[in-house]
Amino acid sequence: MTGGRSGLHDDDMAEVPMNDAAQGELLPLTPGEKMRAAREAAGLSHAAIAEMTRVPQRMIDALERNAFDELPTGPYAVGFTRSIARALGLNEGELTAEVQALRHASSAGLSAAQQAYEPADTNRIPTRALAWTSVAIAAILFAAFMLWRGYVVGGDLARADNAATSAARPAATPANAAAGAPNGASPTTSLPAPPPAPPALANAPVRIAASERTWFSLTDAAGNSQFDLTLDGGEFYTVRPNQRALFLRTGRPQSLRILLGDQRLPQLGANDAVVSGVALDAASLAQRLSAQPAAAPPTVPGASQ
Numbered sequence: 001m002t003g004g005r006s007g008l009h010d011d012d013m014a015e016v017p018m019n020d021a022a023q024g025e026l027l028p029l030t031p032g033e034k035m036r037a038a039r040e041a042a043g044l045s046h047a048a049i050a051e052m053t054r055v056p057q058r059m060i061d062a063l064e065r066n067a068f069d070e071l072p073t074g075p076y077a078v079g080f081t082r083s084i085a086r087a088l089g090l091n092e093g094e095l096t097a098e099v100q101a102l103r104h105a106s107s108a109g110l111s112a113a114q115q116a117y118e119p120a121d122t123n124r125i126p127t128r129a130l131a132w133t134s135v136a137i138a139a140i141l142f143a144a145f146m147l148w149r150g151y152v153v154g155g156d157l158a159r160a161d162n163a164a165t166s167a168a169r170p171a172a173t174p175a176n177a178a179a180g181a182p183n184g185a186s187p188t189t190s191l192p193a194p195p196p197a198p199p200a201l202a203n204a205p206v207r208i209a210a211s212e213r214t215w216f217s218l219t220d221a222a223g224n225s226q227f228d229l230t231l232d233g234g235e236f237y238t239v240r241p242n243q244r245a246l247f248l249r250t251g252r253p254q255s256l257r258i259l260l261g262d263q264r265l266p267q268l269g270a271n272d273a274v275v276s277g278v279a280l281d282a283a284s285l286a287q288r289l290s291a292q293p294a295a296a297p298p299t300v301p302g303a304s305q
Contacts, residue, residue: 034192039088046061213255249276253269
C-alpha cells in the first residue's frame with residue numbers, strides 16, 4: 001500500500017486521514033502517532049520504553065492513542081511525554097506543547113457539550129419536596145459536623161491547657177519538701193513534671209521537592225512501581241494520603257528532598273546512588289527527622305499556591 005506513514009502497521013493504515021486521496025497527501029501526525037512511529041522505527045516495544053523511562057506501559061499506550069482521558073489528572077501527561085520524547089530522540093518542547101494543545105482542545109469540547117445539555121424529560125427533574133428534603137438533610141449533617149468539631153477543638157484546648165499548667169508547676173526540691181513535711185515525718189522529693197509532647201506530625205503534608213530535573217518512583221513493598229514522575233528544578237509533588245504506604249526510589253538523591261510539614265529531611269543517600277525503600281508514612285519520616293540537627297524551615301516551592 002503506497003502513500004502510508006512509515007512505522008505504522010497495515011491494520012492501522014485505514015485510520016490515517018487523507019487531505020487529497022488522489023495525491024496521497026497526509027495530515028500532520030498527532031503527538032501520539034509521532035511517538036508510536038519513532039518507537040516502531042527504533043524497533044522498541046512498550047515494555048522496552050517503560051523500562052527506559054519508568055512510565056507504565058498502559059500510559060505509553062494511552063499517549064500513543066491520544067487517549068488523555070485515560071491518564072491521571074495533573075501534569076502527568078506532559079511529564080510522561082517529556083520522558084518518552086527524550087528516550088526516542090524527539091523534540092521534547094515541541095511534543096509536549098502539542099500534547100498540551102490537544103488536552104486543552106479536548107477539555108474545551110467536553111465543557112461545551114456539558115453546558116449545552118438540557119434534560120429532555122421534565123419528569124426527571126426533582127420535585128420541590130425532594131429538594132427541600134435534601135436541603136434539610138444537608139443542614140442536619142452540617143450541624144452534626146459543627147458539634148463534632150467543637151467537641152474535638154474543645155478537647156484539644158483542654159489538653160493543651162493541662163500540659164501548659166504541668167510545665168509551669170515548679171518541681172519539688174528536698175529543701176521545700178522538708179519544710180512542708182509534718183513533725184517526725186520523712187521528707188519526700190517529687191519528680192519534676194514531664195515536658196509537653198512535641199507537636200503531632202501524623203497529619204502534616206508530605207512533599208517531594210526537586211532542586212534540579214530529577215525522576216522518582218513510588219513502589220509497593222515488593223518493589224513494584226506504582227507511580228512515576230519527573231520534576232524540574234523548583235517543582236514539588238504533594239504525596240496523597242493513599243500513597244503514604246508506598247516507598248520512594250530515585251537515582252539522584254542529592255536533587256530530591258522530602259518535606260514533612262515545614263521540616264526538611266536530610267539527604268536520602270550518596271550523590272548519584274540509587275536509593276529505594278524510603279518509607280513515606282509519618283512515623284518513619286519523623287524518625288528520620290530526629291536523626292538530624294534542628295534546621296531552619298525550608299522554603300517550599302509553590303507552597304503559597
